[in-house]
Amino acid sequence: MxxxxxxxxxxxxxxxxxxxxxxxxxxxxxxxxxxxxxxxxxxxxxxxxxxxxxxxxxxxxxxxxxxxxxxxxxxxxxxxxxxxxxxxxxxxxxxxxxxxxxxxxxxxxxxxxxxxxxxxxxxxxxxxxxxxxxxxxxxxxxxxxxxxxxxxxxxxxxxxxxxxxxxxxxxxxxxxxxxxxxxxxxxxxxxxxxxxxxxxxxxxxxxxxxxxxxxxxxxxxxxxxxxxxxxxxxxxxxxxxxxxxxxxxxxxxxxxxxxxxxxxxxxxxxxxxxxxxxxxxxxxxxxxxxxxxxxxxxxxxxxxxxxxxxxxxxxxxxxxxxxxxxxxxxxxxxxxxxxxxxxxxxxxxxxxxxxxxxxxxxxxxxxxxxxxxxxxxxxxxxxxxxxxxxxxxxxxxxxNQAKIEGNRSKIEEGLKMLKGYRAKCEVRELGYYDAFKLQKDTEDFHANVKRLDLAGMWDEIVEMLKRYELPDNFEARKEWVELGTRFRRLVEPLDIANYYRHLKNEDTGPYMKRARPKRYRYTQRWLEHANRKEAGYYSESYLWARVEELCMATESKPLEEVKLMVSELEALILRGLEIGQIRRDVFLEKTTFVKWWKKHDPLFRSEAPTIAALMDGKARELPPVD
Known part of the structure; x- marks a missing residue:
């Protein structure tokens, strides 16, 4: 004592x-x-x-x-x-x-x-x-x-x-x-x-x-x-x-x-x-x-x-x-x-x-x-x-913190597995997001199981944080901010793919408005706070949710409203490029994003010059997934 x-x-x-x-x-x-x-x-x-x-x-x-x-x-x-x-x-x-x-x-x-x-x-x-x-x-x-x-x-x-x-x-x-x-x-x-x-x-x-x-x-x-x-x-x-x-x-x-x-x-x-x-x-x-x-x-x-x-x-x-x-x-x-x-x-x-x-x-x-x-x-x-x-x-x-620390190695192993899955998807010329959304291969199924496993562990952390059941300094610990960031960037695109694969948006609405899990909101805020950035600065992990909403809006909303959404997506990609979180696989030929752009390119090129340049071949200069 x-x-x-x-x-x-x-x-x-x-x-x-x-x-x-x-x-x-x-x-x-x-x-x-x-x-x-x-x-x-x-x-x-x-x-x-x-x-x-x-x-x-x-x-x-x-x-x-x-x-x-x-x-x-x-x-x-x-x-x-x-x-x-x-x-x-x-x-x-x-x-x-x-x-x-x-x-x-x-x-x-x-x-x-x-x-x-x-x-x-x-x-x-x-x-x-x-x-x-x-x-x-x-x-x-x-x-x-x-x-x-x-x-x-x-x-x-x-x-x-x-x-x-x-x-x-x-x-x-x-x-x-x-x-x-x-x-x-x-x-x-x-x-x-x-x-x-x-x-x-x-x-x-x-x-x-x-x-x-x-x-x-x-x-x-x-x-x-x-x-x-x-x-x-x-x-x-x-x-x-x-x-x-x-x-x-x-x-x-x-x-x-x-x-x-x-x-x-x-x-x-x-x-x-x-x-x-x-x-x-x-x-x-x-x-x-x-x-x-x-x-x-x-x-x-x-x-x-x-x-x-x-x-x-x-x-x-x-x-x-x-x-x-x-x-x-x-x-x-x-x-x-x-x-x-x-x-x-x-x-x-x-x-x-x-x-x-x-x-x-x-x-x-x-x-x-x-x-x-x-x-x-x-x-x-x-x-x-x-x-x-x-x-x-x-x-x-x-x-409680010791219990969470005990799961840390499992989280690391899960992220390592998904990182390998993402690299293989690029080789398949389909991209991480679209491959998971289609769920055609056994590897896609295993990735989904790992996604659910990781989500469960992070949801437990979030529930403890909601009830203030962890030490006050937990959200400021550098190692957990970094781990949470890796988790968000690697797993949230899969959650978005799963959401739109099952057409959950038809019942619940857009992913960003109604369905984004707290496990991603929390970890994004951790990084923004640690780096003293404004809310929404690190928004790269929900890029695909913006793409999906843009695809649907093109068919149902006025052109001016869609142009505004394109401008917002341009800003998101610019920020992603600035922080080094936009990779080459986003612009592979078979991705949802590239298919949509090629179909509507003439309408939106002036609203999104950066996207246009990337679609025209500049994306080849981006780093591959690591």
Whole structure:
């Protein structure tokens, strides 16, 4: 078991000493107090540049219209914040996003970042309260625009937040982990700070009270740190409402990753408005006794956010005191960290599935130290069980990946067999696509069996991806992107041939509109994302679907519409030539494409000069199938 006391820099995987953390915290709180959009600290002989973002005390800067103030992220600004295969766009807090967009549009921030990158400085983004949310978006922005792997800025940025609310949904966190960006984010959370939990409650449930509570945190308000307000009925009601909603979210999440099949779980979500926001990055929980607990697993962090803020027995009779403690906890980060960082170690919770469920289960010294840390956070046996289940879910994803890896050699063998089949088809002067479509030889039958076998293995992968049952980085792994690309380019033409051989288009419609399997959509998106290309850039594998639709359109659609389709096919072939994926066998004399062109050549030559040149003999210069 690797759970142990370790230096915070080791825990997070970043160069992060006590001085850096304390400086970031101080700057974040000062920026918050000053109320400026952000403050910049650049010291002449320092290797770091700090950007500290201010938060806001206005309700509109926390919730924008909808219950949770959420909206889809702007993919032109953050193109990586999506699920690649599932093509889901991440959800973010609209108010936080709007504030960051204002920073980009109205300040010198982009130029200051560019200057720091040019000087090879480490950029540290920091923020307290909702300023931390803006710092998160700023960090993602620099990771999108100055990618360390492309050597724009070999010194990776760091984001440190203190008492930050949540920013994005599950897809948001999934995307950061897929890109290996999650390691750049470290969030410090005081055990009794209610602010990181606020966005787990819908606005209608807290709207009447939220501005009052924000005034408690506002240094410019007469109610700043005002104890009577902190112990008032409004504060008590606010705390209770937030925690009730946190319970709903944590319980629903726990039931999901524990594999609960009760239909009531789905029914609940139809009438209970659950928050979409989820944690991402490394969380450092300050237990309140100079002890720190570090955790990366997002499902476990969500559980800890709820269970660590439960009432201790001595406080159960005084809910007003707890409400005040939950507000005060948001204002004491500097003092709390000063004591904790002097020790400079943290209990790093890893291998969660092996956590002791009680003190009796902590047999070794290591287990006893872990048990003490869990007790410091007030975690019950139920809470520990939820953490264990979250860890087990992550292990199950790794087991699923291992199963898929076990099929990899079978996939390689199948692709090798089909590659040989394609080469033989060229020798037959018929072409890969048309030979398979005709199904006249035994080799065509064997190729079909192999096609179905490979499709089954890839469909299993796709189903796991749809349910997020594989590690987040799976779709970004170079070896699988390359294997998926080879599979798509080799097997999709056979699927298209089979589709039109059996006239499935007459019932289902064109292949591209209704019938293209997800196994090809997913793998195409993988390559486009890996090479940072727009959607549809790698469309060469469905060339034959375009040809088939063109053949049918010629007999049934107006000439102008067919000419437009020819122009689109010309563009597809130009792109295919550009990336080296149009081979000589496409232009063999007996292929469907060549027969159609020769019949209609005079009508479409002007719309497709490249196709015309290839048909006139230039195709002989293309490479043969390999």
């Amino acid at each position: 690797t759970t142990e006391r370790r230096n915070l820099g080791v825990v997070t995987g970043m160069i992060m000493g006590e001085d850096l953390i304390q400086r970031a915290c101080s700057l974040a709180i000062n920026a918050h107090t000053a109320g400026r959009t952000y403050t910049l600290e650049r010291q002449a002989y320092s290797s770091q540049v700090f950007f500290a973002f201010s938060g806001s005390w206005s309700v509109d800067d926390w919730f924008a219209q909808k219950s949770f103030g959420d909206s889809k992220v702007d993919l032109t600004l953050f193109p990586s914040l999506r699920s690649i295969g599932n093509d889901e766009t991440a959800i973010v807090n609209r108010s936080f996003l709007r504030r960051f967009e204002t920073v980009l549009r109205t300040t010198q921030f982009p130029k200051e970042v560019e200057k720091a990158v040019a000087e090879n400085k480490q950029i540290v983004f920091t923020g307290h309260s909702s300023g931390g949310a803006v710092a998160v978006l700023a960090t993602i922005w620099i990771l999108e625009n100055y990618r360390p792997e492309e050597k724009h800025n070999p010194t990776p940025p760091l984001c440190l937040t203190f008492g930050s609310p949540l920013v994005g949904d599950r897809v948001f966190g999934h995307a950061l982990r897929r890109e290996n960006w999650s390691r750049h984010f470290v969030h410090f959370v005081n055990r009794y700070d209610v602010v990181p939990r606020i966005l787990l409650a819908p606005l209608p449930s807290i709207q009447r009270l939220l501005q009052t509570i924000l005034n408690f945190f506002n240094p410019k308000s007469k109610y700043f740190h005002y104890e009577p307000l902190g112990k008032s009925l409004e504060a008590t009601e606010f705390f209770g409402t937030v925690m009730t909603n946190a319970l709903s979210v944590a319980s629903h999440s726990a039931c999901s990753f524990m594999g609960c099949t009760n239909l009531l779980l789905e029914t609940v979500t139809s009438f209970v408005d659950l928050s979409p926001y989820r944690p991402c990055g490394t969380y450092i929980f300050c237990a309140g006794n100079k002890k720190l607990v570090a955790l990366k697993n997002p499902d476990a962090v969500l559980q800890l956010m709820f269970y660590s803020l439960q009432l201790s027995p001595e406080l159960e009779e005084n809910i007003a005191e707890v409400a005040y403690k939950s507000l005060e906890g948001h204002l004491i980060y500097e003092a709390e960290l000063q004591g904790s960082l002097a020790i400079q170690d943290a209990v790093d919770l890893d291998n969660l599935e092996k956590l002791p469920l009680s003190s009796e289960g902590a047999g070794s010294d290591l287990m006893r130290s872990i048990d003490i840390a869990l007790n410091d956070l007030g975690l019950s046996a139920r809470a520990r069980l939820c953490l264990c289940a979250a860890g087990e879910l992550e292990k199950q994803k790794l087991r």
